[in-house]
Amino acid sequence: MTADRHGHPMTDTGAEAVAQYERALDDLLFFRPQVMASAQSVLVAAPRSPMGHALAAYLGVLGTEEKDAEVARATLAGFRTGLDTGRLTSRERMHLAAAATWLDGDMHGAGRLLGELSVAFPRDALALFAGHQRDFLTGDAQRLRDRVGGALDAWDESDPHHGPLLGMYAFGLEESGHYEHAEQVGLAALARHPRDVWGIHSVVHTYEMRGRFADGLRFLDARTDDWSAGTLLTVHNWWHYALYALETGDTARVLEVYDSALHHDGSADIAMELLDAAALLWRLHLAQNDQSARWARLADAWERRQVGPYYAFNDAHAVMAYVGAGRIEEAQRLVRDREEWLAAEGPGVSNRAMTADIGLPVCRALIAYGQQDFARVTDLLLPVRHRLHTFGGSHAQRDAIQRTLVEAALRAGRSDLARTLLSERIQLRPICPYNWSAKARLEDQLGAPDRAAAARARAAAQASS
Template sequence: MTTDRHGHTMTDTGADAVTPYEQALDDLLFFRPQIMETAKSVLAAAPRSVMGQSLMAYLGVLGTEEKDAAAAREAFVDFRSGLDTERLTRRERMHLAAATAWLDGDLHGAGRILGDISIAHPRDALALFVGHQHDFLTGDAVRLRDRVGGALDAWDEDDPHHGPLLGMYAFGLEESGHYERAEEVGLAAVARHPRDVWAIHGVVHSYEMRGRFTDGIRFLDARTDDWSSGTLLTVHNWWHYALYALEAGDGARVLEIYDSAIHHDGSAGMAMGLLDAAALLWRLYLAEDVHSARWERLADAWERRQDGPHYAFNDAHAVMAYVGAGRIARAQRLVQDRERWLAAEPAGANRAMTARIGLPVCRALIAYGQQDYSLAADLLLPVRDRLHTFGGSHAQRDAIQRTLVEAALRAGRSELARTLLSERIQLRPVCPYNWAAKARLEDQLGDPARAAAARERAAAQASA
């Protein structure tokens, strides 16, 4: 009976397929672009490998690409037809169930099954990685932390995959508010594997949430060769670098990064990359720093995708691009399409994500683009405390939280703006944006002394 290196039985997987399977896990954990080719090599050696087929199914959904998910579902249904599941191990049957649930749109069901696998088989790296990404895509910070934390005790520290598990754990710690511990664990992971881009990403997030922008830039600059090219996380880590530059007031550097690394003529047009591009330009848009040509190219890229209702988080960022490009009618058509889809009462987790969060956010972005700031604020207020339920990280969702702040300021709703800014400043006192926005509020309230003091704080933090 063939087993992987942790002793898990692999049905219909010969010894010649186990080696590429282990390599595929390594590529997956380190976000290497060759993961798809490595996964295909597993099936070339063992077409009926349950774990190889499960891996391919997971790869089809992790990128939030509608067409990839549809193709993966078709292939997985074909594989499962006539499959005698009684001859499989319980772990393999659970993987089949988790992959099937996700492909059918039941993200939360898939997450629960993956959690059960990690309890029974804590050294199943595939279940841990896919479950971790699931928790990110559904915005479940506690599970993002504890899914990996609950398994770490079963891993030997000298295991080659213990390091990337620490990197995953660091991100979970950061998203659940344990910033210092996240930095500590993330740095330990990077020390083991300098090219662990997910661990680098976890450390970067910990600096972002504490307003340590200069430290973040220094950290990334010190290991540029390890993260800045050739990985599946390259664009996203450049996005983080651009956020640091934006907070430091270096607009020229922000645009240099955008044009060279985030979105350009050679960009692949994948959803994850377009998300980063939209989220960065939207922050500039909120500051009335409009870049029409960039918005036009980005909106074109979103339109070429012709996405259906697949992941509400993507929809919100597509609407950002359409609004930024002045294509309000296109943004409204997306909203109307999702409304018709909901009226048909579809199944799956994206239904709730779209109805409860996605559509209110999209409508608010459109209202903001139409300068109906009070309506934008009214639409965002009821959902602001549960934005996490449609996915993303704190840093990603902050573009929407800032939209609420800006809408309140521009609508002249000073009491709301004061409350929102007080919340932000108490939580993140080292954030130039928070203080700059407070200065504008104090100007509106007719208190030049308080406005000047807030402006001074913003300038000091940006240049620190």
């Protein structure tokens, strides 16, 4: 029996297919667009390869695309029909079970199975990568950190995949609040592989969370050739660049990035890219910056997708687009569709709880914001604000919702609440022009012009630093 380069036996996978598998795994870890073709090459060389099918199945769910998952689910089911699992290794059986569980909608069950896999086989990079992405999609910061951290001791630092594992670990550290350590680990990953775009992304997050947006811009500018084109993470890293520019007040640069990278005529209407576009425009919307034409094009793109209740985090960003475009009825139609889905009998998929507990309250709050019913926005978001992570995304992504609550509190005249929210934000991120400009507006409402002027001056100083 053949084996991968870490000594894991691979059933029904000849030497050529193993080489193709290693190439596909490399493409996956470095977010190269050719990973789909590479994964298909494994199955061309070895149509009955269990690990080839597991890899293809994971690719069907990692993009949170309902149609991709449906195709992958049917393909994996066909492969498993009549399969003599007794011929497989325990690792292969665990992978197929984890992939099938995820494709059936149980992201949390899949995460547990992948965790067991990584304990038994800590040098299985596919299990670590799939588990890491599952942890991100469910907002599970501790597992995002510890899944990889718990395996790193088994890896030799000279292994070519040790670098991307460090990049993954850096992101888990950042989401868990270990910002300085995350930066150090992320930079160590990039010292090994400068084009590790997930490692770049991890370092970028550390700057975002500490208000080091000027450092973030310099960091990305210095590495432009490594991340700005030709990767599966290109759009997302441009989104981070735009967030930094937004903090400096450079709206022209923000829109330039939006039009050239985030959403344009050549954009693919895929969820991971459309949600970045919606999240950026929503921040401008909160600042009362009218982008009606861009909203209309983005709302059209979301509508063209015609997807069902698959991932609540995507639904919230579709609603942002509809509300931003003034299409309240479309946003309400999406909410009604999800309500009907929840009311019907159905399997206990992870997205049911994600939708019921977080997705629908957030969507209703976004609609209320579009209707300028700011009191309702606060009533809807306050009970879920400390649980937003359970429907996925990163701290940086979910901050669009947190800012919506701040803006609603200010506009509803809920001064005590606004004071509390802004105090929380400022203690965590004292370097953040948005926080101080919002604080200035609060002090204006409270009739404290001197404090308002001081906060406004601080915002301006931070934006220009």
